[in-house]
Amino acid sequence: MIQCHGLQKLYESHLAVNNVSFSLQPGQIGGLVGPNGAGKTTTLRCLAGLIPATAGDLTVAGCRVQTDLIELKRRLAYVPDDPPLFDDLSVGQHMEFIGRIYGVENHQRKSVDLLERFELADKTHAGATTLSRGMRQKLAICCAYLFDPQVLLLDEPMTGLDPPGIRCLLESIVERAKTGATVILSSHLLAMIEDVCTHLIVMQRGMLQYFGDVEQLRHRYPEARNLEQAYFAATRSDDTQTASQNQPLSPVPATI
Template identity: 60%
Template sequence: MIEIRNLQKLYDDTLAVNGVSVTIPTGVVCGLVGPNGAGKTTTLRCLAGLIRPTAGEIHVDGINPVTDEVRLKQNVAYVPDDPPLFDDLTVGQHLDFVAQLYRIRDHRPAAFDLLDRFDLMPKYDARVTALSRGMRQKLAIACAYLISPPLLLLDEPLTGLDPPGIRVLLDSITQYARAGRTVIISSHLLAMIGDVCDQVWMMNRGSVRFHGTTQCLRKSYPAAATLEQAFFAAMNDDPAVASETTPTRIAEPELAAVG
């Protein structure tokens, strides 16, 4: 279970995340959506333990990212929208390196299965510099799957993927969550969010505008015929819905917000 309580992140005089509180149960896919500068990436980086929050608490299956950084990194995989790979390593060497780093024994069968699934086996001996943008994205995701963490964070994971690659990734995300793990996807593709996500988490200007099931989102905005219309209604609604159980007005941040 993911628990975030009153999360705040301040960069100098800029408030990026303002009092975010959400709870995400195990075994679900949660879609994190919002306009540019909403604070989505900052929130994910706090969850991954890459940056420290200014205030508030985060618990990932009981692990505090601030006080137990090593244990957190053993249980969380974060794939940014432009994954940092090693130019000097081949595709196969990336998976070998990850397996060695996380002490995964006999990883080759699982690694080969992932490469087959993401159509990367023909590039097994190719260096990263020879890969397309979409192939680099698939390699980073394959490395994350090899670790098999309880929490998987994907920041704009569909960037550069072709339609077959998108379908394979979305199917794999659903299977991964149904195996008892949690996936949080940050994306601007609302149709994809509605297709694969069990929950929707909407942010704007660093604050939560809505968090709940897709069904609850539509019930909260009955005039909206699509998830896209419900999204714009939530973004523009003054008395925003913060959760599916407790409607409340979300206080706007006093400072400017960035992503």
């Protein structure tokens, strides 16, 4: 479960995230979308407890982010768009390390299954520095899945993946949600995530432009033939919207 209420993040004089509120329940998948610089990564990093929020109340996996960081790390997995790996560890050693520090039962068997599914089994003994961009992404995802986190925050996880890898990832995200995980998936590939997400979190210039069910966004813009067109309609700026940026384009409230 994720509850984000009034999130604000200020970097010196730059307000990167401005009063963002939304809520996702177990089993729901939120698609976090918006143009470059919209505040998506900052929002995810605040939810993960990697950077402190300037203001707001954040509860993730039953933990208050501001006070329960240690327990939060046991329940949450965050995969950034350029995942940091240990250069001196092999693929298999990464999985062994994660399995041990999280106390995962049968972690070796689970590791084998995950590496096979993401086509990394033949790279078990390969060093992290020898992996391609897409393989590094797959390894980070396998590490995140190994301890079955209650919440998954995935920032542009399809970067570098080939089509089979993207399909495998999206299928696995749906499976994780069906077992009760709460997922936020940040992506620019709206056509790819259209059939995966239950909810959309649309940001622009650090503010929430829309939060709600995917179908609600389509119904709001009936002229849109697909999710991508509905997204462009929701984020389209005119002179009035540029002059007054404090109100989200959608009247759908976040459930807190």
